[in-house]
Amino acid sequence: MRNDQVGVGVVGYGYWGPNLVRNFAASPQANVVAVSDLDQSRLATCRLAHPSVQTTNRYQDLLDDPTIEAIAIATPAHTHYEMALAALRSGKHVLVEKPLASSADLVRRLIDEAERRRLILMVDHTFLYTPAVQKIKELVDKDDIGDIYYYDSTRVSLGLFQSDVSVIWDLAVHDLAIIDHIIDDIPIAVSATACRHVAGAPENMAHLTLFFQNSCVAHVNVNWLSPVKVRQTFIGGSKKMIVYNDLEPTEKIKVYDKGITVDGASENAHQFRIGYRAGDMWAPHISAKEALRSEVEHFTDCVRNGARPLSDAQSGLRVVEILEAASWSIAAQGKPVLLRQPPRIRAAAIG
Incomplete structure (x- = not known):
């Protein structure tokens, strides 16, 4: 060595x-x-x-x-x-x-x-190191997408039934890590429903909804009991929209210059008119480098240089807090569960 x-x-x-x-x-x-x-x-x-x-x-x-x-x-x-x-x-x-x-x-x-x-x-959190998610993060940070209105993901397959964790701890964790990485806002509550179709096994399908301080909302659909494998995410912004299909061999990300415009003053909301914008679609170049290779190189860099990892323990904590709250919501038949917030965010929510 x-x-x-x-x-x-x-x-x-x-x-x-x-x-x-x-x-x-x-x-x-x-x-x-x-x-x-x-x-x-x-x-x-x-x-x-x-x-x-x-x-x-x-x-x-x-x-x-x-x-x-x-x-x-x-x-x-x-x-x-x-x-x-x-x-x-x-x-x-x-x-x-x-x-x-x-x-x-x-x-x-x-x-x-x-x-x-x-x-x-x-x-x-391997998906944070995929070239596709890195490109989405770049587009969001450059404000090409605008304010994010929604994150809507379907992550399903006829998958491996886990014995010690439910489908949200196995599959939804990927989307929660991506959401934590790309959305510059903190979720304030989560609502989740789930069910199991194998006696004695954990839940094998679930729907999660994350509520944010602003108007953004995130939906995550996960399922081990699907006839087809789907890994598709829609991200809607005020300027552009993204379709991310992780199963696409080349064009994993497609950016659509589509959206709406609203005419009319806010005080006359009943008189507003919706206009539709339909521009070009483009598929940015995505590197073919394996995400796990980038991740292990990043890990060894951090070990050598004492740098803070992209997927550090604090990001892991935020994801586990959401998973834990989602599990409580499932036990309460979908009742929203408030998430632990930093004092400034919590005070704003209460006010």
Whole structure:
């Protein structure tokens, strides 16, 4: 291992772990030292793909190895907190697969531990590193879209039923991370409904609505029981509108110069006239670079330079707070649940 490389240990070699190992191994900034998993057959598969990587069924071996500076956690969601806490207490920087933990309180404990030890704690919100979402963020920041009126997403497929998390913690988490990243406003409440169609399993379909301080609203539809796979998002702005289809091989983003104009003074609202604007559509160039490659390079950069990650623990906390509130709303048959707000925002809402 070169001196400028970050020594990495990966725990979990099931669904997402192989992708992490592959991308860390391909990065000149990282050196995958060891992989841990309880399943010997998975470790055998890892050794075939990466002969130079050590394998072990003891997570403690990764924590005890002084050549490992950072731990990437790709285990079931209910184990994230304990494994991340153990890694931080061992002096390791940590990248955790989403969600960061199973409750906001547990996330705050991890944040406190990481800050006390001056370690990087980053959550794997992979979509933030996709060229498509980065382009959307760029368009929003340049005010090409104008004020965002709505975010409307459908994320469905005949998917893998999870045993320890519901569909909102598995799929909706992606959209919540994107919303947190691109919308320059803080949601004040969430309403959610969901149902399960397999006895004893978590909810497999859900609808979430996020309410913001301004007129923006976000709808997220997630489902593990769809006959087709759909990954489509509509973002409506006062100037332009975006259609983002993650399944498109090339033109993932289409920007429409469409919208409305309103004629008439506000005091004569009953007399206003709606005009329609229909301009051009264009599809901006999107890089083909794999998002996870960008993410692991960003993580190792942050470890080396002490920089704040794009998907830092605070962003992970905001997402988990929404997921937690959405779970409470589901239990209350869709009753809106207020979200914890910074004092300034809370005072404005009360006033």
